[in-house]
Structures are given as structure tokens and as C-alpha cells.
Amino acid sequence: MWGIRRAGQRLASVVLSVLSAVALCGTAIVPAGATAHGPVLDRDFPDPDVVEVDGTYHAYATNSGGRNTTHATSRDLTHWTFHDADALPELGSWAVAEPRGRVWAPEVFDNGTGLTMLYTARDRASDRQCIGVALSATPDGPFRPTGDGPLICPAAEGGAIDAASHSEGGQRYVLWKNDGNCCGRDTWIHLQRASRDGTRLTGEPIRLLGRDRDWEGDLVEAPTLVKRRDGGYLLLYSAHSYAGDAYATGYAVADRLTGPYTKAAAPLMTTASFDGTVRGPGGQDVVTGPDGRDRILFHGWSADRTRRALYAADLGYADGHPVVRGSRVSHQAEDAQVHRAVVREADRARGGRAVGHLDHPDSHVEFRVFAASAGRHALSVRFGNGSLDGSGAPASASHLLTVNGVDSGAVEYPHTGWDHWQEAGTTIALREGWNTVRLSKGERYAELDAVDVA
Template sequence: MPHHPVTHLPGRFLALLAAVALAAAGLLASPAAASGVAARGPVQGPVLDREFADPDVVKVGRTYHAYATHDDSRNVQHATSADLTHWTVVGADALPVLGAWASPDRNRVWAPEVYANGKGFTLHYTAQDRASGRQCIGAALAASPDGPFRPVGDGPLICPAAEGGAIDAASYTENGRRYVLWKNDGNCCEADTWIHLQPVTRDGSRTTGPAVRLFKQDLPWEDKLVEAPTLVKRNGRYVLFYSANFYRSDDYRTGYAVASSLTGPYAKAAAPLMTTDSFGGAVRGPGGQDVVTGPDGRDRIVFHGWRNGFAYRALYVADLGFANGRPVVRGT
């Protein structure tokens, strides 16, 4: 995700106004949202009303661990929850040191992805490559989801500089084989943006084969880019969620594509899944999504949305279902 300014949290009055707006749109189940956390309902949020963009969530035991793009003091943010609704922000930086290949500019550290690798935990992150000046993807390892994650490898994991670099890593595992999905950052330089699928080692520290292109921007509502892939398999079909359009606007939205094979072909839905309008304006620019199993065993989609006049992106959670292999988000 592109860099954006970080501001202070809104006051109680702004939180109350936001809760009223959400309730008016029918997205909240009770006035409890005035505190900044919605009660149970189709859409909960903002469940973390602060800068927390590009969320990635992994469950370890009974605890959900969420990771997000940098803030003003951390390369990678980290928060924990027992229910996906009430969150505690961890003070420590989950990735205190970047790989030697990366610029130390914290503002260029985006879109973390964390997963259990069998012997510990892997974090993929986006940072600026010193050699090319492009955004590229690196890998880091830790013994626990609390970190600290430490970079591995002499260079970035994925860095197609000639195609604009690479951002927005997402993990997928099937039949014991690990893959990383990513986007070439072509919109940095007036080029196409493709969602790729590439095999990696089980700990995600090395690629083990070439990347396969899955799809690029080609629908009017996507404008110049597609990014932020998330892949799941439901009812025998692959469902690939993605974000598109300009990130700092109401035009940013979440779409999806489906396939019967891992490598495609993927058929995009003609209309996006989540938009500012589909939430009645209560969530602005929904994107940067991830899919996680809730405490009740059902799917949730977690994502960010803009708050306080596009000042920061907060964390939201919505119920996610599937009808004939296609996703349905309650509240939209």
C-alpha cells in the first residue's frame, strides 16, 4: 500500500458521530459502538479505531494476532484479541530491524503477512529495495507470533524491479506445499499490475519456482491497479479476494475472482464485493482484506477503512459467507 500520514486518534465526540452513522446505515447491533467497538452484528467496527492498515490476522491457540502496515514508531504493528472484537495493541515493533537490502525508511514498510511454518513463524513484509529504489518483499522469522521477527536472506525474497517491484505478500498452502501471492507494483511506473502465485519453501524464506500470473487490472472499477490478494478454497473452488483503485479514496474497494484450479484461469466478478456505497458510506474505501475463522468456526473478513476525513485507516470485521462458491459479506 502507498504511504499515508498518521494522525492522532479522534476524540470521544468523533467516535460517537461515527457510531451514529454506522447505526443509521444498519451496520451495528447496539449503541455499544459509541466506545469505538461495535457489538455483535454483520459488520463490527471499527474494532480498532486507530491507524492499522492492511491487516493480516492469524490465530494461534485461542489468541488472534493481527499485524499491520507501519505507524509512526513501528515497522510492523501487532495487536492481539480473543474474539476479533476487543483488541490490545502491542507496544513492541514486530519487525524492529529490516533486511540489509531495505531502506531504513519506516514509511515504506507495508502489508505484513504472518503464518505458522511448522517450526516457528514467518513474516513477509514490503520495504524499499536500496539497489533499485522499488518496493520489494522480504522474509523474517521468529519463534513465536509475538516476535521479534528477524530478517533472513541476503536480499529481498521477491523483487522484479523491471516490473515496478513487488508488494502485498499473502500466503497459501495446499497439499503441504507453500505459495506466496503478490502484486507487481506496476502502477508506480505506468505499467500493468498482476496478481502472481509463486511457490516457496515451507518457511517462506526462499522461492522454489517461477511466478505464475493470475490476472491484472481490466475492469472499469479497478482503474489502474489490482493488489492485496487473499486466497481461500471453499466448496471446491478457489476464491481470490483483492483490492483495487486508488487507495486513499472512496473508490478503493474489494473484489474477488474464482477458479476451479489453483493457477486459474480466474473469473472475476463483474461488480466489487465491498465498496463505500455497499456499506452506506459507514466504511470508506474498504480494502487490504484478510479472511480468518471466527471463534464460532465461521468465516470473517477483516479489512481497513478510512476514518476522520481520510486521516487514518482503522480495522473492521464482517461476517463472510459463501453461496455456490461465491463470497457474500453481510451488511453490504
């Protein structure tokens, strides 16, 4: 155990194989239901950052309850102890201390001789949010400000917020977002060289990622950068307005640290992808748990909108893309292995195509799906059924279900009419990693649009 570890820097190896559900040009993995048991810390804890110190996980978050930053600890990432003391009781002399509420998104990392905290606060000179530095000998703090001014403060670009850190080859980097949405400007996530302790910048900022998708709204922010063991890079980020359900988490991949970064076709975590059980998921971080399995930690709004609580879920990897345990993962039927059936153009189907004519005893569609960890998962089958019985009346239909070669019963479908797609659900047992899910000819003649695995 090498002391304090920045969460994302211990990300496990990424699988490099072909999964159509997460191809950058196709339907991205979208999670839903990863937090069936609710938040792991049910109090206001937005923009969590997590580090490990000798087996204890320390999480830091945006101001709450009159504190500049909040702090909690855990041994297992599930049971958390909240600490009343403010980890950053004083701000740098450059920052406006009152009114409170302007200290955001702390980032803490091991600097070799202690710990560094990067934090966002209001710069008195420019009246913009900017990034400052504080130091502490221990993760409990208190962190004490250092420097006569902010570390990063591009006032003409709206200031800077949401610092993150990354280290490789002995070089420290700081990621940050210019806060252009504050004042009618565009937003970018930047990468910049810094000293080992993060108190000085040693290079010019490099733009990694901007806003160019409808779901991102007016901004991108909250970067988390991970170097994969194959040498590639994964950049997680949040987008849209933090105050509403549209706030979401996306990601992009690159072969080099400085890019270019290619975004996934759809966000990784959204309110809809969680089926509304988590609202506005974002501010994410990644950490390896005590069992060696990676977790993603993030915030989401409570039902009464009074707090952004802390959530955690298992995280796995397929095709260089993140997969969240319990997440709704969409797989198109036409992209699966189709045997003795027909891919056809289909009105109102996802992607405009579906699989029909599963009419023979050996007709089937087999999906290859990835699970971040073993256990029961929800299977939702999007089907259309226009079958009639012998008298010409609408009739139900079914497909036989096989999981990893094991008979798992059948999925029953009520009559919907052709090209009127609905969902039928069941639960299946998946092993960690890759699995096969096969739907075969059952009663009558239902068609398949897609399956979602949660």
C-alpha cells in the same frame, strides 16, 4: 486446534446453488452496513493480516506511529489489545530503513518450526518496493530478517508488494503484486511456489489476475487466496487508489489453483455499498472466529482521513461467492419468482426491467436471499408507484410482506409516478443461510424494480 492457522485457509464450505444476485454475469453481492457499530480497532491499522495461535488472534498491519509494523491481539475478533512493541523492529540489510513509512502489508504464517513474516520494504539497489522475509519463534516477535536480499523484487516490473501465503498438499505458495502502477506499467497478482518456511522461491511466477475493470482504476493488489471445500478457489483482492473512497475489494473464482480466474461482475465491498459508513474498504483477510463462523477483516478510512481503522464482519457463502453480514445485497425483481404479474421493459430500472401488474389477490414476487448470520436485517424495496385514488389524485400504495412464510406487515409506498423509482425501507428477521422474502398485492398498484437486503 492445530496451532497457528492462516486465516483464509480455514474458510468454511461454499454453498453451490443458484442465486441470481451473485451470478458472475449479473449483479454481484455488494455489502453495506456490515459495521454498524464502527471499527473493532479505531486506530491506524491498514492492510490487516490475521493468524490464530492457541485461541488468540494476532493481527499485523502496515507501518504506523514510527513502527515498521503494528500488532494487536484478540480472543474474539471484536475486542482488541494494541501492542506498543514493533513486531519487526529491524529490516533486512537490503532495505532502506529511513525515511520510515515504506514497510507495508505484513503476512505471517506458521512455517512448521516457528513463524514467517513476509513484508514489503524499499530495496536499496533498485529503489523499488520489494518483498523480504523475517522469522520469529513466537507470534509476538520480534521477527528478525533473514537472507541477504529481498525474496521477490522484479525491478523492471515496478517491484513487488502485498505478499500473501497459501498452502496445500504440503506445498507453500506466495502471492504477490508487481507494483507496476509506480511507474506506468500494468499490475498483476502472481502465484509462486516457495519453500515450506517461505524463505526461498522454488518455481516461476504465474499470473492469476490483472486489471481490466473500470472500478479497479490503475491497479489490483492485496490478494487473499482460499481453497473451497468443493475443490474450487476464491481469490479476494483490492483495487484502485488506497488513498481515496474509490478503493474497494473484489473477488474472482476458479476451478484450479492456477486459474483461469473469473471475476465477479461488481466489487464485493465499496464506499457506496457501505453507504459511506466505511470509506475505501480493502486490505482484507478472512479468519474463522471462536464460534466457528467466518469473519472478514479489512481497513477503512476514518471520517477525518487520519487513519485506516480495522473493521470486522460476519462472512457467509452463497453460490461460491462471499456474503458479508449486514451487507447490501441486491436482488432484481425480474430474476425472482414472479407469480401472476408481468416482467416488462422499464425506463431507469436497474437492468432495464421491472415487475408490474401485481393486480390480483394472489400476485406476488418472491426473492430467495442469503444471510451470513441470523438477526435483524434492513430491507430496501425499489419501487415505482403511479396509483391514483377514486378522484384521480396521486395515491400511496403498498405490498404485503412475508418472510419465510410469516406475515411481516406491509411496505408502504408514496406516489412517485410510473418509472420514477424510489426506495422504501423496513427491517426483517432472517435466519442464517437461505430465506424467502415475498412481496404480494396490497393497496393499489405499485411496481417492483429490486430489493436490497442489508
